[in-house]
Amino acid sequence: MNLPPLPDEAVVIGAHAADWRSAVREAGRALTRSGATRSDYADRMIAVIEEFGAYVVIAPGLALAHARPGRDVLREGLAVVTLAEPVAFGHPHNDPVRVVVGLAVANAEEHVASVANLANVFNDAGAVGRLAHARDATEIRGLLGIEGGAA
Amino acid sequence: MKIIAVCGVGIGTSAILKVNAERALERLELTADIDASDLAGIAVAAADAQVILTSSELAPAVRQAIGRSFAEVVEVTNYFDVDEISRLLERSLG
Numbered sequence: 001m002n003l004p005p006l007p008d009e010a011v012v013i014g015a016h017a018a019d020w021r022s023a024v025r026e027a028g029r030a031l032t033r034s035g036a037t038r039s040d041y042a043d044r045m046i047a048v049i050e051e052f053g054a055y056v057v058i059a060p061g062l063a064l065a066h067a068r069p070g071r072d073v074l075r076e077g078l079a080v081v082t083l084a085e086p087v088a089f090g091h092p093h094n095d096p097v098r099v100v101v102g103l104a105v106a107n108a109e110e111h112v113a114s115v116a117n118l119a120n121v122f123n124d125a126g127a128v129g130r131l132a133h134a135r136d137a138t139e140i141r142g143l144l145g146i147e148g149g150a151a
Numbered sequence: 152m153k154i155i156a157v158c159g160v161g162i163g164t165s166a167i168l169k170v171n172a173e174r175a176l177e178r179l180e181l182t183a184d185i186d187a188s189d190l191a192g193i194a195v196a197a198a199d200a201q202v203i204l205t206s207s208e209l210a211p212a213v214r215q216a217i218g219r220s221f222a223e224v225v226e227v228t229n230y231f232d233v234d235e236i237s238r239l240l241e242r243s244l245g
Contacts, residue, residue, distance in 0.1 A: 115163065
């Protein structure tokens with residue numbers, strides 16, 4: 001299984017986010033626009049960070065915003081938000097964040113293969129920088145090696 | 152040998168950590184079972200584990216949750232850096 005499709009609606013280039021919450025909310029809106037989640041999902045992604053801390057900043061400059069599967073997840077989805085100004089999430093080593101990847105999964109099993117594909121992309125240490133500088137959704141899809149798909 | 156990758160919700164980040172830890176083990180030519188777990192399930196999951204991989208953010212909560220387990224809690228900074236994970240695992244398992 002490949003990564004979920006990444007339609008144009010699921011990509012935001014150069015978002016202006018005042019803080020980490022608005023950066024995550026931007027990813028939540030992108031997931032909702034692309035039809036993957038209801039709008040409540042953004043609140044749950046924020047709640048995960050409020051509860052457990054900024055561990056979602058899993059590599060320098062990269063936050064993987066996500067929450068548990070739930071009724072607000074309509075189908076597996078991916079969103080990518082690049083930030084015009086880097087935002088601190090409060091991670092001791094990997095701040096500031098330049099790219100937020102939003103992930104929604106309908107059940108815990110189905111996402112393992114797509115996450116492995118995500119790992120393939122980001123095992124290349126230059127990937128976050130290239131995503132941060134991408135000019136449009138087509139370039140983002142190219143860097144992630146995924147299809148556009150219908151929204 | 153058993154290794155647990157832990158994150159807050161048991162999907163997403165812990166799955167990425169599991170995938171990259173498997174790549175690190177392959178590089179070290181070691182074999183181990185690697186499971187992903189959320190923080191709520193870690194006490195049970197850690198009972199027969201040697202190593203728990205997590206982020207420095209979650210490490211204190213993991214240590215508290217497992218109590219007097221024999222498992223070593225190893226803090227990973229970059230979940231995609233197979234070199235870093237290999238170094239950490241070699242130190243714990245070697």
